Amino acid sequence: MMSISRSVKRNRAVLDPTRITLARELRGLSKTELAKILGVTPRTLQKYESEGAPVERASVLADAVGVEQEFFRLPANEGLSTEQGFFRSLRRATAAQRNTARAAAAIGTEVYTFITERFKLPVPNIPEIEQLSPAQAAATLRAAWGRGTGPLPNLIQLAEANGIRVLSLPSNAKTVDAFSFVRDDEAYIFLSTVKTAERSRFDIAHELGHLVMHTRESPTGATDTLASQELERQADEFAAEFLMPAEAVLPRSSREPAVPEIMELKATFKVSAIAMTKRLHDVGRASEWAYRQNCVELAKRGFRVGEPDGISRERSRVFDTVFPAIREKHNLHAEVAGHLGITLDLLHQLTFAQIPVSVTGDKQRASGEGPDLKLVHSR
Structure with a gap:
């Protein structure tokens, strides 16, 4: 661990x-x-x-x-050292950005200690699946979470409902897409908020792959090796099957689908157009030629650098529930400053911008489609 x-x-x-x-x-x-x-x-x-x-x-x-x-x-x-977590895009990150991500992880765990001292959260439900292929592991996790094979709801809330703690990274760590680690038997995922919402969903699924398949492996360090590259490949394969199960994609798609059909499928599964295009090729629906032609067309439409008309960014139910509840009884700034030693602005950056920076007393509630967390005051 x-x-x-x-x-x-x-x-x-x-x-x-x-x-x-x-x-x-x-x-x-x-x-x-x-x-x-x-x-x-x-x-x-x-x-x-x-x-x-x-x-x-x-x-x-x-x-x-x-x-x-x-x-x-x-x-x-x-x-947290960068050798202790599964960090993505380390080669593109500067030393300063890696250090920012590592420091954010340490402070993020303290934010959750602050939360769990006041609320009861779901217990972890993360089966360790080490002997199965990534696709089999993804199907096993879906079954353990009761999700069947259909499109998945809000992934932040789905992870939270199964005891995983999901936080966001400060903007100055923007080239670190995502990372995960386990501390004191609690699993954490940190996400960049400068990526599209569709990309963030894939990043969450990728980190779930690490958490269920690789907790006993040596995590990716500052230098890529063949072994660490293989772990990343497996996590990507897990994410593709977890978000877009072949069993669900095949009956919904035709042979050699063109861009209009890809747009419909990407909206159904809430993934990027490029990810759906690759998935259709991987499950045998699109030939290599069709895959390349679709990628060219999508690039012309701006899907290589973004996700035009994409989905809204997913919200945390924990943060939308906990902090308004604290604010009802206390001065949130004083509570955060006294117990965590951080500013509301930093808390805002670590919580998907769900904490208003100005203390107005306004409450924000999410209407997310994930499972009810059933948070209960512990004091």
């Missing part, structure tokens, strides 16, 4: 060094850059991150990295 280390002991005489590093990485700053902002030498900043900073530096540090002062007084958190 993958875990987040919390081995550094807390010293109340100084600001926690691991949290200084975490906040710096979250903002994508190098040590040299943060030292310049703070007006200290790189050597001084190195000391802050190894031994802790003087408590009187809390205000200037908080302003520099965009967190609350309390963030540095919370228990140590060394974060």
Whole structure:
């Protein structure tokens, strides 16, 4: 199992060094850059991150990295290394973006600790399926979740209903499409919000493939290997079958389907046009020639770089339920600042922009089609 280390002991005489590093990485700053902002030498900043900073530096540090002062007084958190999770698109991500994603993961787990201290969430329902092919694993997970072979509903809510914690990534980690990991027997998926809604659905399905097939494997690290590339291929194959089961696609499609039919199928299964085109080829409905011709036509229509007239972005039912409920009884800003040490703006970025940045007291509820989470106040 993958875990987040919390081995550094807390010293109340100084600001926690691991949290200084975490906040710096979250903002994508190098040590040299943060030292310049703070007006200290790189050597001084190195000391802050190894031994802790003087408590009187809390205000200037908080302003520099965009967190609350309390963030540095919370228990140590060394974060998640990129070797501990299944990260996508690492080759395209800069070191700063990888660090931002890793820091977001560490803070995201704390957000969920904050939630579970106040609400009861569904227990994890994630079977480990290691001996089956990706297609068989996808069918097994559908069966375990009672989904049959038809098109799937809101995937964020479906994952949440089965105990998986889904959060979004800050915009400065935009080239990391998605990643997943397990900590203390709880599964997490983090998604980029700069992708189309259809792409995000595929990313969730891809990460589900990792969670059910690869939890005992060595995750993808910073350097791609043949082994890690094979894990990614398997997760893609799982995602295609999970979202577009051959048993459901075949009776709904004709031989050599053209673009108009692809548009109908993509809308039915809520996937990208390119993904549906590839799926039709993979299940034998489209020849290689037809597949290539359809890809050319879709590219002309803008489907290589986006999803014209695509679906709406899916929402989390957890966030649409939990935070309005907290706001009914408390000042949400004060609760988040005091218990998590983060701003509402950062919480907004980690929760699919479902938390209003301005504290107005307005409640937002989703009418999502996923299963009812049946959240219950624990206190």
